[in-house]
Amino acid sequence: MTTVRMLTAVGAPEREPTAAELDAIEQEMPVITAALDVLDAEISVLDRTPSELDEQRIRRARRRLLAARRDLANRTTTERPEVGA
Template identity: 70%
Template sequence: MRYIGAVQAVVTADLFDREPTAAELDAIEREMPVILAGVELLDAQITTLNRTPSELDARRIRRAHRRVLAARRELANGSITIAGVGA
């Protein structure tokens, strides 16, 4: 069996093959508190999938949901500062 392959290497990289830019990395860094709060909420919800949620589970989910809302509010208000930037 013969394999048909490219004769030349690709000269320019696709958009999907590139590294994130500094601006994209900064945006991810600014959104990291929201991402982490969302992961915490998802973790709290996943733990209750296979059982009936107890009062402790309900409190954990409510607390995680409040953290998500607070992180989103801080991001929207621009009050999240990155180390070395802002006051």
């Protein structure tokens, strides 16, 4: 599985992203969005005690992140060509 981090570590910082890098970002976008939702939910309760609704929002965001990671892992393993193909 090629990740955005692996692709960007190879090239020079002043160049434009390649089609492969843009495709990798597009594939990882649901995970990125879900991670931002978790951060948003956690940041919203930094300065106060979380209410039951806050805790529910955080749990829901974490479940969405896990589901997005699972979907990405399943998608990339099914798209990988077999050895010798």
